[in-house]
Amino acid sequence: MKTLRILHMYPNMLDLYGDSGNMEIIAYRLRMRGYACIKDSYTIGDGEKTDFSSYDLIYLGGGADFEQQLLADDLLSCRDKIKAAYDNGTFMLMICGGYQLMGQYYKDSNGEKIPGLGLFDYYTVASTNKRERCIGNIVIESEIGGESYKIIGFENHGGMTDNVSTPFGKVLFGNGNKFGSDTEGYREKNVICTYLHGPLLAKNPKLADHIIGYCLSRQAGEAVSLKALNDELEEKCREVMLGRLLTETDRKR
Amino acid sequence: MFIIYFFIILIGKIISGVLHLLGRNAGNLPGLVLWTLNKNCLKAFKINCPIIAVTGTNGKTSVTNFIAEMFRQKGANIITNPEGNNLDTGITSLLLNHCSLTGKVKADYLILETDESHVPVVYSKLKLETLVVLNFFRDQLDRNGEVETLILKVNKFCETFEGNLILNADDPNVARLGLANPNNPNVKYFTVEKYKYATDTLHEAGEGRFCPRCGTELVYDYYQYSHIGRFACPKCSYGKVSPFAVFTDIDLDKPSVTADGEEYPTADSTIYYMYNLCAVYAAAKLYGMDKEIVKKVFKEFRVNNGRMEKFEYNDSKLMLNLAKNPVGANMTVRMLNECEGEKELLFVLNDNLADGYDVSWIWDINFSVFRDVTRVVTSGRRAYDIAVRIKCSGYDADKIVVRPDLDDAVKELFSTTGRKFAVANYTAVQPTRAALKRFIDGEGGSK
Numbered sequence: 001m002k003t004l005r006i007l008h009m010y011p012n013m014l015d016l017y018g019d020s021g022n023m024e025i026i027a028y029r030l031r032m033r034g035y036a037c038i039k040d041s042y043t044i045g046d047g048e049k050t051d052f053s054s055y056d057l058i059y060l061g062g063g064a065d066f067e068q069q070l071l072a073d074d075l076l077s078c079r080d081k082i083k084a085a086y087d088n089g090t091f092m093l094m095i096c097g098g099y100q101l102m103g104q105y106y107k108d109s110n111g112e113k114i115p116g117l118g119l120f121d122y123y124t125v126a127s128t129n130k131r132e133r134c135i136g137n138i139v140i141e142s143e144i145g146g147e148s149y150k151i152i153g154f155e156n157h158g159g160m161t162d163n164v165s166t167p168f169g170k171v172l173f174g175n176g177n178k179f180g181s182d183t184e185g186y187r188e189k190n191v192i193c194t195y196l197h198g199p200l201l202a203k204n205p206k207l208a209d210h211i212i213g214y215c216l217s218r219q220a221g222e223a224v225s226l227k228a229l230n231d232e233l234e235e236k237c238r239e240v241m242l243g244r245l246l247t248e249t250d251r252k253r
Numbered sequence: 254m255f256i257i258y259f260f261i262i263l264i265g266k267i268i269s270g271v272l273h274l275l276g277r278n279a280g281n282l283p284g285l286v287l288w289t290l291n292k293n294c295l296k297a298f299k300i301n302c303p304i305i306a307v308t309g310t311n312g313k314t315s316v317t318n319f320i321a322e323m324f325r326q327k328g329a330n331i332i333t334n335p336e337g338n339n340l341d342t343g344i345t346s347l348l349l350n351h352c353s354l355t356g357k358v359k360a361d362y363l364i365l366e367t368d369e370s371h372v373p374v375v376y377s378k379l380k381l382e383t384l385v386v387l388n389f390f391r392d393q394l395d396r397n398g399e400v401e402t403l404i405l406k407v408n409k410f411c412e413t414f415e416g417n418l419i420l421n422a423d424d425p426n427v428a429r430l431g432l433a434n435p436n437n438p439n440v441k442y443f444t445v446e447k448y449k450y451a452t453d454t455l456h457e458a459g460e461g462r463f464c465p466r467c468g469t470e471l472v473y474d475y476y477q478y479s480h481i482g483r484f485a486c487p488k489c490s491y492g493k494v495s496p497f498a499v500f501t502d503i504d505l506d507k508p509s510v511t512a513d514g515e516e517y518p519t520a521d522s523t524i525y526y527m528y529n530l531c532a533v534y535a536a537a538k539l540y541g542m543d544k545e546i547v548k549k550v551f552k553e554f555r556v557n558n559g560r561m562e563k564f565e566y567n568d569s570k571l572m573l574n575l576a577k578n579p580v581g582a583n584m585t586v587r588m589l590n591e592c593e594g595e596k597e598l599l600f601v602l603n604d605n606l607a608d609g610y611d612v613s614w615i616w617d618i619n620f621s622v623f624r625d626v627t628r629v630v631t632s633g634r635r636a637y638d639i640a641v642r643i644k645c646s647g648y649d650a651d652k653i654v655v656r657p658d659l660d661d662a663v664k665e666l667f668s669t670t671g672r673k674f675a676v677a678n679y680t681a682v683q684p685t686r687a688a689l690k691r692f693i694d695g696e697g698g699s700k
Binding site: 012013016017018019020021024025028031064065066070130136137154156197198199202203230232233234236237240 | 391399401402462463468610611612613614615616617637638640641642644645646647650653655
């Protein structure tokens with residue numbers, strides 16, 4: 001049985017907003033197709049013994065400023081190994097705090113600068129006014145498997161991310177990388193960094209399958225096509241939310 | 254100044270009076286107007302009796318109602334906000350409705366449910382005698398911000414507070430408030446002894462895993478539910494306190510608890526409920542409440558109002574419980590699992606302003622532990638979100654029925670007989686009660 005190996009970093013510190021649900025969804029969609037999945041949790045101090053490049057997917061969720069500071073040094077100590085995994089094609093899924101920490105730096109709402117891994121050029125600065133946050137439902141449009149796909153989530157971030165060369169998607173509703181931004185997130189072939197909670201994959205099964213497909217294909221060395229699943233509930237959920245957010249009635253929210 | 258206060262009260266009374274004449278709810282608006290007119294409007298009230306405030310993420314309404322009931326039984330004249338209205342504006346409106354034109358509030362005790370974030374605002378203006386703090390969980394993060402921010406707010410208030418501080422010793426987020434003012438001799442802790450279903454590991458999403466004093470990861474002997482349990486910091490011994498009120502021998506079957514050598518039968522049996530009662534008991538002990546009154550209230554008093562409220566329809570028994578955050582919902586899942594035999598679940602999820610627009614908290618509910626749940630009906634504005642969530646926990650999608658309309662959902666739920674549970678979030682709970690009553694009355698069953 002084919003097995004996907006996932007490294008979930010700092011699950012006990014970065015798990016705001018049901019972000020751990022993303023891994024539950026990946027595992028569920030693998031299981032429904034007869035694939036197995038090993039989820040390893042990385043906690044502070046595991047750097048020495050962890051072989052980052054042996055994983056198909058590395059995942060970081062979002063966390064509070066306090067937790068991000070606690071783990072910053074530990075994350076930096078793993079920089080070279082994480083960079084090697086990324087260069088090697090491991091898929092990197094990074095939500096909110098995870099997104100920010102992959103960039104140059106994150107200056108938090110107390111004015112404190114937390115250095116990022118510097119894998120990518122963007123950087124993030126949060127307003128020192130803790131009330132200034134992008135909060136609300138968000139819909140972005142991105143290309144998934146050669147087709148345009150609407151991605152629905154929820155954003156809640158004080159950090160404004162700048163200098164993003166290749167965004168994840170175009171904002172149709174909500175804020176994105178900054179207040180009133182046109183773009184959201186950061187993307188490369190094996191990287192998706194985004195502010196979308198919800199969790200991200202809950203209402204976007206095609207995106208979940210895109211990530212699974214990438215990982216399985218990379219393992220196999222050839223394109224693996226995935227068996228379709230019954231996504232009736234997800235599709236109805238999308239219909240309701242897209243209807244509410246992209247038509248007039250709810251636009252003010 | 255007195256002239257200003259006089260006019261504040263007068264204006265408030267007029268608005269409140271007009272609203273009552275119009276048959277409108279005066280629970281919030283008069284207070285809102287006064288706060289807009291004058292940030293010190295609370296000072297217009299002359300209160301000569303003790304104020305007891307209850308705060309925390311979950312259980313505020315229940316604990317406030319229980320404490321109020323005890324004082325009522327004692328024969329005291331009390332003013333309380335049994336239905337919530339726990340923000341600064343709500344409390345102001347409440348006082349307006351109970352004061353004379355000179356602002357005098359006549360009562361023996363004020364017992365006020367108070368929103369966590371409004372504790373500093375309200376009690377910097379009104380003299381507080383006792384603050385009961387139940388717990389801090391993640392709750393509506395899009396509205397309240399991170400839990401930590403909220404705790405810091407209350408903590409700041411506690412730094413200068415010298416009244417009675419009744420704290421849950423088993424919640425690291427609450428116990429830390431006891432450190433805020435080292436000069437306050439009136440800090441009192443309550444604790445509940447390990448119960449039958451306590452676990453060695455954390456089963457449900459929790460907060461506050463790190464020592465607030467030194468940042469070390471806390472070590473737990475056991476978890477009662479979520480992050481509530483016996484914890485201590487291995488480095489600085491934070492968490493070791495001598496409690497003022499202790500519940501022992503938690504018997505879920507009778508159900509009953511023991512405190513200070515006395516057994517108290519209780520009306521309900523979840524661990525969550527026992528913690529609420531323990532907070533009530535601590536307050537009762539502090540105020541020298543008669544044991545017989547405590548006994549009577551513990552045994553007979555029910556808050557209902559969608560908090561573990563029971564309904565019956567023909568041969569079906571249903572229990573409805575409010576859940577506005579994962580901890581509350583996990584509690585109902587726990588209750589459902591502790592109940593033997595097959596059962597069905599109705600989950601009603603809204604995303605109105607008062608709920609928070611964000612529903613991702615449902616992913617922190619642990620549904621994978623479902624035992625003998627034969628069917629799930631979902632409803633509310635986000636009926637499909639909760640259906641997807643339950644499905645991805647591994648529950649058979651064919652057993653999930655989505656009925657966004659509440660009346661349809663209730664009808665669907667009662668198309669079979671047997672044991673039922675219902676969970677509804679904040680703005681969903683009253684409509685759910687109404688729909689249940691409509692159906693049961695309409696179909697000639699009995700509540």
